[in-house]
Amino acid sequence: MRSLLRLWPYVRPVRTRLFTAAFVAVVASCVGLVIPLVLKWLVDGPVAERDPAGVWLGALYLLLLGLAEALLFGLRRWLVARPLAGVEAGMRADLYRHLQRLPVAFHDRWASGQLLSRGTGDLMLLRMFLAFPLTFLLVNGVTILVGVIIMLIQDWTLGLVILGPAVPVLVVCVVFEKRYALAARRAQDQVGDLTTVVEESVLGIRIVKGFGRHRSQARAFRELTRTLRGTELYKARLLATIWAAMMALPEVAIGAALVLGAVRVADGDLSAGTLVAFLSTALALRWPVDSIGFLLALSQEAATATERYFEVMDAEPESSGTTEPAGGGSDGDRDGDRGLRFHGVTFRYPDAPPGSPPVLDRVDLHVRPGESMALVGATGSGKTTLTALVPRLYEVTAGRITLDGADIRAMSREELRTRVAVAFEEPTLFSATVGENVRMGADGDAAPAEVERALAVAQADFVHALPQGVDTQVGEQGLSLSGGQRQRLALARAVVGRPDFLVLDDPLSALDVHTEAAVEAALRRVLADTTALIVAHRPSTVLLADRVALLSGGRITAVGTHHELLRSHAEYAHLMSGEEEDGR
Template sequence: MASQTTFFRSISRLYPHVRPIIPRLLLGLLSALLASVVALAIPQVLRVLVNSSLQPGGNPQTVWASAGIILLLGTAEAVLVALRRQFVINPATTVETRMRNSLYGHLQDLPVAFHDRWGSGQLLSRAMTDLNFLRRWMAFGAIMLVVTTLTVLIGIAAMFAMSWQLALIFLAAALPIMAYGFRFRRRFSKVTRRSQDQAGDLATTVEESVHGIRVLKAFGRSREALENFNGQAEELRQTEIAKARHQATFTMVVTLLPELALGAGLVVGIMLCTAGDLSIGALVAFFATAAVIAAPVEFSGMLLAMALTAKSAVDRHFEVMDAENTIVSPAEPRRPEKLSGALTFSRASFAFDDAPDKPILKDITLEIRPGETMALVGVTGSGKSALIQLVPRLYDATGGAVRIDGVDLRDFDVAELRRIVGVAFEDTTLFSSSVRDNVLLGAPEATAEVLDEALDVAQAHFAYSLPDGVDTLIGEEGLSLSGGQRQRIALARAIAARPRVLALDDPLSALDVHTEELVEARLRTVLKDTTTLIVAHRPSTVALADRVALLEDGTITAVGTHADLLARNQHYRHVIASLDVEPKDLDTELSDLEDQAEEATR
């Protein structure tokens, strides 16, 4: 979490975003301020009316003139309020959109390590709820807070001009309000931040439950998930109640004390009128002015709450924007003149930032020749997936180096590197778009022939039989497809990018034996000129490789052909014996579990 900052220091961070619209905001502020001044002018018209026209022998025509002036002032106030809205709404929405785009772009640039630590709901609440509130505060809350303050000051000055005795009584009520305001600000800031964080956690829970609905249903944990959600929702409800309680108490204070002051002022005012020290018109104008500024005073509780919530929203926004992108392109990127695709690990090590003393990979030394397919095998937890993710710089090696054609990956332009390296993961991620868009994600300008070839190699011919063929929308994360279908689309995506280096994290695990054989046969042809590092969890995948690297406790302990390692390495024989012979389609397994659960309840 970010350290505590003052209100003005936090809000000042909005200046670069707000600077282009400052003229429009100032016009909106001026319109709102003039509207308040016009409202304060109406009591002065009443003062003149009471002191002149309503006295014995007064001119009746003055009443009609005063009524006309009040009508004009009221109309002017309404027009000025409408102008305020026109001046600020469009620019404020523009700032909101730009900040949201900036946040999204920054999230795209931030390394995977950042997303490992942050819940998706927290990021979603910052991108949507917080920025939406900031837009409303810029367009309304900030302007009205300034206008309210100035209105009260101008109104009190006018009160002093009419009767300093009554003004002092009214002003005396402001002192306890100011004292309580400091206490309110401190308490409300804490509870507001807690509420926004809890809302982000709740959004994360909803997203996880929706994405994992099959697992929850298959294991019969829907009720437990609901109970957990109810607990989080109740915590948020209690926090919101605490917010409302603090705000209600402050509103009560800022409403009650001025009303008590006005009651006392009425008694004193009548006494002053009786003594001849105050005219009746001045007394009427004083209380009319008090009525005008009463609404802003009562409104100040909500405006202060909005300001404190805006401060919290700014702090939460810049917690993300201040996160450093550690995986960046160098000032002067390098690239081999002729790219062959030789992949080399030179004493490469890797540890997560929060556990630097517990490396996942240690002194990895491995050379994969251009066009060679290298299988990576090892028991669960040996670091295979971590090694794969070093190749496209999803993570950076914390020691040693990873090179392509002798050039350190950190010396490549990041975008260029990720065009050179293609990746397919075991846990496939598809997007709510068409099959075509998902396959051509890494090659958006590719021709239809490239799409057809990629689908053919991945044996994803089912795509043509979908309702709209390859233009069929496959739904969120591709959950409308089976696990094997999703995996084939992901494999086709890696192939369509036509990379020089291909990193595959067990991309065939969800395929049936027959489909796997067809895919492997086509891959041998397609990968003949592509350097490939493939994590293998099945013997059939190992057979696809030219050589095999054995990973044990984060270290490469043996490299050779499959037959060679079988003959001379006992641990390799143990690993091969433990590999799955049959594929695992998790969607099929979950469907079977659902069927079993339904049968058990009949």
């Protein structure tokens, strides 16, 4: 109940219709309990008195009660369908919006399949729970209570016989709930793992086929499905056990009541109509009692789905506004602080083992206004991490980063990411048109002329040869394009908004020599008016920059021009001469 009560904020806007639907369902169930009373009147009256007109009247009453019960249950379904679809849609939208605000460190830890299963299967379970088990746990509870009262009023001796299995049933429910809770959570987590494997296999189909790994992938998939199958079968065994108990114990009680009632009718202590009404009421309670196990199972699955949903929703998002910089703000009026500057920046990943050395250790670096700075270092030296700190994909552990003298933590993320554009070595494109992918770099409102300018800078003229030009859908992850084409579109996306600061993570690594030379020529014109930090591995990319910074062991060990560092720094010379072996 603690888990399920967290759904109340989503249910509250539609509570009137849900409460009305529950009330209608209770009335429908109570109408069903009137039928045994009509049967009692029919047996003891018109049937005993051989009155055909009374029998037909009784039949009419039964028909009208049956129709009323059916219409009321239909009305309940109509009342809940639309609002609960809205609740599911609202929860899914909130989850998606929250995922966009969660820090990159969260997404580094979570498998995409686990998030996907929470946004699809778990929310479907919650909608089903709100539509059916939630209502019918209440309805069946009221029905059982009213039915028991009716039976006790008719004959308290037979009523006590019927109530005999109540305690064993409660014990079975308590034991079942504890075991089923664990099994339901385990199954839902395994569905998330399975979804991850499917997603990775689809996105990585070129690798799977290219290396002939389809059999090993199939074996891994079969192993996960076998594990999930075992969990589902365990759940089925638990459910079968409780169903058997919930059906057998009431059956025994009804049988005992039938024998005792028949003896009393024979002795003249009980009317036949009363026995018929009593047994009809007991049989009418069969479904409410039998369904308890099923409803408990659905409710438990809904509770675990709610826990899984709020595990994500409870994760702390990035603050949408500013944060107080450590040590206070900085004076933005000093010329020496203009441009992009790292002041003693230290960074350690949030999930790094305690005591492990930081990825970046007291980095000091100044990229002057309008200057292009190339960042060079061996694999694992922290280049990509350093560039990710500028748009605040990660927060610095210590120190600060300033743009034109202003601490980036004193800016809202929206403002910061308007001033800073990024292009990563592994370009990510979306299932949208070429133009829409490029416009993402300018809040989606770049004019066609700006898009064309950005495509020209990135030497992405190939888009005009596509079937619909810039309106061509590039497909999921842009896999219909070559690596170089995707990289050029990512570069166009970075420059389309004419940002004040550019952060480029080896943006030309997938280009051939001739295309790279053309892109560099166009990019030089853009860099002339922009402050840029460029991760570089090749001398041709380094030559785009005014100066070069060497990152080694998490620290900046040298800064100078390309030719100065070639002459004076052995590690830099080694990186530039052995780029294929050591630079990547």
